[in-house]
Amino acid sequence: MESYHLKRIDFIFKNENDWKDVLSRALASDKQLILNELMESELKGRGGAGFPTGLKWKLTADEKSDEKHIICNADEGEPGTFKDREILTQVPFKVLVGMAICGYVIGALKGFIYLRGEYTFLMPELEKAIKEFEYYCKEINFKFSIKIFLGSGAYICGEETALFESMEGKRGEPRNKPPFPTKNGYLGKPTVVNNVETLAHTYTIFKYGAKQFYDLGVQYSRGTKLFSVSGDTPKAGIYELELGMTLEQFVDDFGDGDTKAVQVGGASGFLVPRKLFSQTIIGFKGKLEGHSLPTGGSMMLFNSSRSMFNVLSNYLYFFHEESCGQCTPCRVGCQVLLNGINEVKKGERSTLYLDKLLQLTETMKQTAKCGLGQSVANSFSSIVENFKEEMIY
Amino acid sequence: MGKNISITINGKKIEVPQGTTILEAAEKATFHIPTLCYHKDLCVAGNCRVCVVEQVGNQRLLASCATPAEENMNIITNSLKVRNARRHIIQLLLAEHKSDCTKCYKNGNCELQKIAADLRILDQEFTELKTWKAFTVDKHSPSIIKDDSKCIRCQRCVRTCAELQGVNALSVSGKGSKMHISTFMEKSMVDVVCTNCGQCVNHCPTGALVEKNYIEEVWMALADPEKHVVVQTAPAVRVGLGEEMGAKPGTRVTGKMVSALKQLGFDAVLDTDFTADLTIMEEGTELLNRLKMFLANGDKNVKLPLLTSCSPGWIKYLEHMYPEQLDNLSTCKSPQQMFGALAKTYYANAKKIDPESIVSVSIMPCTAKKFEAERPEMHDSGYRDVDYVLTTRELAIMIKQAGIELLQLEDSKYDSLMGDSTGAGVIFGATGGVMEAALRTAYEIVTGREVPFKNLNIEPVRGIEGVRSASVIIENALPGWDFLNGVELKCAIAHGLVNAKNIMDKVKAGEADFHFIEIMACPGGCLGGGGQPIPTNPEIRRKRTEAIYEEDEQMTIRKSHENPEVLKIYKDYLKEPLGEKSHHLLHTKYTPRDRY
Numbered sequence: 011m012e013s014y015h016l017k018r019i020d021f022i023f024k025n026e027n028d029w030k031d032v033l034s035r036a037l038a039s040d041k042q043l044i045l046n047e048l049m050e051s052e053l054k055g056r057g058g059a060g061f062p063t064g065l066k067w068k069l070t071a072d073e074k075s076d077e078k079h080i081i082c083n084a085d086e087g088e089p090g091t092f093k094d095r096e097i098l099t100q101v102p103f104k105v106l107v108g109m110a111i112c113g114y115v116i117g118a119l120k121g122f123i124y125l126r127g128e129y130t131f132l133m134p135e136l137e138k139a140i141k142e143f144e145y146y147c148k149e150i151n152f153k154f155s156i157k158i159f160l161g162s163g164a165y166i167c168g169e170e171t172a173l174f175e176s177m178e179g180k181r182g183e184p185r186n187k188p189p190f191p192t193k194n195g196y197l198g199k200p201t202v203v204n205n206v207e208t209l210a211h212t213y214t215i216f217k218y219g220a221k222q223f224y225d226l227g228v229q230y231s232r233g234t235k236l237f238s239v240s241g242d243t244p245k246a247g248i249y250e251l252e253l254g255m256t257l258e259q260f261v262d263d264f265g266d267g268d269t270k271a272v273q274v275g276g277a278s279g280f281l282v283p284r285k286l287f288s289q290t291i292i293g294f295k296g297k298l299e300g301h302s303l304p305t306g307g308s309m310m311l312f313n314s315s316r317s318m319f320n321v322l323s324n325y326l327y328f329f330h331e332e333s334c335g336q337c338t339p340c341r342v343g344c345q346v347l348l349n350g351i352n353e354v355k356k357g358e359r360s361t362l363y364l365d366k367l368l369q370l371t372e373t374m375k376q377t378a379k380c381g382l383g384q385s386v387a388n389s390f391s392s393i394v395e396n397f398k399e400e401m402i403y
Numbered sequence: 404m405g406k407n408i409s410i411t412i413n414g415k416k417i418e419v420p421q422g423t424t425i426l427e428a429a430e431k432a433t434f435h436i437p438t439l440c441y442h443k444d445l446c447v448a449g450n451c452r453v454c455v456v457e458q459v460g461n462q463r464l465l466a467s468c469a470t471p472a473e474e475n476m477n478i479i480t481n482s483l484k485v486r487n488a489r490r491h492i493i494q495l496l497l498a499e500h501k502s503d504c505t506k507c508y509k510n511g512n513c514e515l516q517k518i519a520a521d522l523r524i525l526d527q528e529f530t531e532l533k534t535w536k537a538f539t540v541d542k543h544s545p546s547i548i549k550d551d552s553k554c555i556r557c558q559r560c561v562r563t564c565a566e567l568q569g570v571n572a573l574s575v576s577g578k579g580s581k582m583h584i585s586t587f588m589e590k591s592m593v594d595v596v597c598t599n600c601g602q603c604v605n606h607c608p609t610g611a612l613v614e615k616n617y618i619e620e621v622w623m624a625l626a627d628p629e630k631h632v633v634v635q636t637a638p639a640v641r642v643g644l645g646e647e648m649g650a651k652p653g654t655r656v657t658g659k660m661v662s663a664l665k666q667l668g669f670d671a672v673l674d675t676d677f678t679a680d681l682t683i684m685e686e687g688t689e690l691l692n693r694l695k696m697f698l699a700n701g702d703k704n705v706k707l708p709l710l711t712s713c714s715p716g717w718i719k720y721l722e723h724m725y726p727e728q729l730d731n732l733s734t735c736k737s738p739q740q741m742f743g744a745l746a747k748t749y750y751a752n753a754k755k756i757d758p759e760s761i762v763s764v765s766i767m768p769c770t771a772k773k774f775e776a777e778r779p780e781m782h783d784s785g786y787r788d789v790d791y792v793l794t795t796r797e798l799a800i801m802i803k804q805a806g807i808e809l810l811q812l813e814d815s816k817y818d819s820l821m822g823d824s825t826g827a828g829v830i831f832g833a834t835g836g837v838m839e840a841a842l843r844t845a846y847e848i849v850t851g852r853e854v855p856f857k858n859l860n861i862e863p864v865r866g867i868e869g870v871r872s873a874s875v876i877i878e879n880a881l882p883g884w885d886f887l888n889g890v891e892l893k894c895a896i897a898h899g900l901v902n903a904k905n906i907m908d909k910v911k912a913g914e915a916d917f918h919f920i921e922i923m924a925c926p927g928g929c930l931g932g933g934g935q936p937i938p939t940n941p942e943i944r945r946k947r948t949e950a951i952y953e954e955d956e957q958m959t960i961r962k963s964h965e966n967p968e969v970l971k972i973y974k975d976y977l978k979e980p981l982g983e984k985s986h987h988l989l990h991t992k993y994t995p996r997d998r999y
């Protein structure tokens with residue numbers, strides 16, 4: 011018998027055959043009202059960074075431009091994340107409606123889905139859905155089209171500005187910010203980039219109202235979130251849960267009884283050791299009690315059979331390969347870190363070198379050009395500081 | 404421009420126009436921030452992260468080159484946090500870099516080395532990666548050596564090749580630890596569209612891209628008593644060389660350079676300006692001939708506009724990108740190659756020297772000239788016309804190797820034969836100069852009068868805009884040239900290959916009705932050439948340009964057709980422009996090439 015500790019919620023994957031109504035209703039209402047609704051829901055981006063979605067749409071809507079774009083970020087490259095694929099497979103219309111409403115609000119006539127190259131197999135079904143969707147748009151006289159853009163296998167292209175470069179036919183390298191995408195995005199035009207899941211949530215909000223969404227979760231972290239659960243767990247899979255749970259509650263539910271640590275947020279996230287489970291809250295930063303961790307939804311559980319050295323080494327290997335390589339702190343830093351932990355492990359450098367490397371990750375956090383290089387410090391410092399003995403012996 | 408913004412830097416409050424970056428604002432407030440990927444000629448990349456500064460209240464540091472100043476920003480450029488981060492970044496670059504400074508060609512003129520020295524980085528905090536061992540040095544190009552083990556991935560070369568030159572021979576490939584600067588299919592520089600212009604070399608902060616140097620070969624020739632070593636110096640060298648010796652940009656060192664070359668042991672120090680003047684005679688005549696066929700004879704098959712052919716980087720560019728326009732290119736060799744062909748014929752004859760024993764060296768502001776000297780066509784004297792091409796920088800190295808204090812030397816005069824020059828020859832070194840020199844001569848040939856510009860200075864063709872155009876209306880032409888009466892002679896000038904592309908696209912589309920177009924591969928013309936002193940930037944090029952025009956103004960003879968040695972060579976040897984001898988020695992043909 012299974013015991014449920016955490017409430018399972020079913021908004022996103024709920025089969026609702028009313029997308030046409032939701033769309034038509036939204037298109038008939040005032041743009042400002044839609045923005046207000048979205049802002050009241052306090053929905054934050056589900057791609058990892060947690061930027062308030064309502065504000066993002068508003069900033070883009072406020073820009074004056076002859077052309078704007080809405081891009082659905084379906085690059086889903088964060089190790090241990092596999093929820094967006096499921097959304098696009100099961101409820102593609104929710105995402106398409108979210109995009110169209112965004113287009114209506116901000117004034118974009120074109121939407122793009124930036125689809126991870128490895129998800130090419132989703133194309134035929136998705137294209138079919140888009141066709142049907144566009145047909146309906148035409149029927150109701152709403153000018154909006156959606157194109158799929160296939161990525162080519164680089165993790166960094168999920169970073170929104172690298173994604174623009176990639177779509178523009180250039181090398182996927184992040185740009186300098188500012189200017190931000192809301193002002194200067196795809197083809198230099200104001201652009202909203204939203205994660206697949208974020209857009210699916212907007213559907214819920216537009217259908218049921220902001221309050222339904224807002225009432226779930228906790229302060230600063232409203233609503234639900236999809237979690238991609240993997241690792242040493244008997245219940246690997248995708249779950250929609252309320253934000254604001256403690257990691258302890260999560261592990262009680264999903265652990266195998268021997269959970270030593272959980273990596274929250276994939277390679278660019280944090281490793282939380284058992285002793286901190288109870289004080290760690292899954293949600294966005296805010297003035298909450300305890301330590302809150304934002305996440306794109308990847309929850310990877312490790313039991314006592316796992317070497318944390320290997321875990322870190324894997325992440326660093328991933329970063330040293332997936333960094334775009336343009337900026338010094340990230341390109342060289344990742345290699346120095348990867349070599350460094352091996353040197354310490356082999357006894358070629360003293361354990362004090364780990365402190366130097368920790369300082370280096372601090373510099374990477376402060377100076378790297380994009381989120382990739384800035385977040386290497388997360389897994390590095392949380393693993394090295396909590397499992398120092400495993401790094402050395 | 405929009406409004407002004409007030410920003411505080413290191414406690415100093417200053418006003419800057421909106422859109423100013425923090426780096427520019429700091430410069431204005433006289434605070435120096437080290438940079439590597441930043442270059443005034445190029446768009447901002449913001450990838451080296453050396454220029455980070457602290458914004459009070461912001462956890463993250465800001466790349467000052469890429470961040471616009473905002474109202475009331477409070478910036479500190481040298482806090483402990485900044486200094487630590489900057490030290491780390493330089494340490495990382497050094498961990499990646501093949502740091503054998505004392506054996507490096509750029510030793511002493513390397514931006515990475517300079518910052519490491521300024522910050523006194525004395526230890527290797529992070530273990531060296533040694534990934535550079537995977538790279539092999541590409542030495543196949545006659546002009547450029549590419550050594551990725553010295554590369555810091557700032558992409559200045561890539562941006563230069565794309566933004567200034569529109570060539571895109573260099574690009575970024577690989578990601579993460581494998582990210583490096585490559586060429587199409589990782590081919591050698593000699594096998595791609597590289598024009599050998601050397602702008603990438605000029606913009607490289609380290610020793611990753613350098614000219615292929617022929618210094619030892621020249622020393623060997625100088626040491627060989629059997630050899631008669633002649634040297635020619637291009638116009639732009641005299642306004643650049645001083646910088647290598649610590650003089651301010653724009654310092655003219657013509658006479659001192661001649662003295663230094665004599666001290667180095669060259670048997671004859673001669674002037675490329677002489678063949679620049681000769682080029683005007685040949686190319687001017689070619690232009691007038693084409694105009695005559697077109698206007699007087701109504702021959703619509705005449706290829707106009709005539710394109711200048713002095714810049715070998717430009718020629719190779721045209722061969723790759725617009726092979727169908729090669730017939731528009733003047734058949735004149737560049738002044739260097741005219742000189743080379745004459746050195747081993749006319750000069751050898753006159754001086755009664757066995758051409759076999761002549762070693763012909765040229766000092767050029769240019770790396771493409773190295774390639775040009777190697778072209779198989781360039782053997783019209785019966786020998787290789789130019790044996791060794793040295794850049795301004797290589798000459799500076801030789802002068803330093805010999806312990807000569809260039810700036811302390813007395814002036815000397817060029818030797819003769821082929822040492823006379825005119826102001827017209829000198830201005831070949833600046834963009835618009837060939838056009839101006841050609842107009843001074845052609846106008847006078849056709850009308851019998853001097854060009855109608857004060858002091859012979861044809862201001863409309865001067866300047867720094869990438870593409871310029873001007874026209875002169877011909878009136879009261881001399882007998883024989885009446886077909887030009889009332890004709891508006893239209894000319895255009897472009898410098899930097901990206902501007903050449905602009906104008907060539909118009910020519911190709913039939914949208915440009917110019918008669919004559921001057922194109923120089925490098926920004927600013929030869930004075931901004933790929934072989935000139937490093938650094939280069941718009942301000943430095945402006946100073947060198949001023950120096951070129953000063954040099955012109957103080958010459959007694961300022962028109963090519965009045966160069967006494969030019970008159971003499973036609974009388975004694977060539978007979979007439981485009982004559983049989985000229986055709987054989989001074990003109991050439993071109994080769995269509997692939998676009999990749």
Ligand SMILES: Cc1cc2nc3c(=O)[nH]c(=O)nc-3n(C[C@H](O)[C@H](O)[C@H](O)COP(=O)(O)O)c2cc1C
Nearest residue numbers: 055056057083085086087168169170204205208381
């Ligand atoms: C290295 C890197 C990779 C990223 N990959 C993804 C991704 O695969 N999918 C995604 O939605 N966001 C990704 N992001 C975040 C995006 O840059 C962006 O913040 C997000 O798509 C915005 O959507 P949201 O506000 O709906 O979360 C990535 C960011 C970084 C720095």
Ligand code: SF4
Nearest residue numbers: 334336337340380383
């Ligand atoms: S932080 Fe890494 S991925 Fe981001 S721009 Fe720099 S090198 Fe590229």
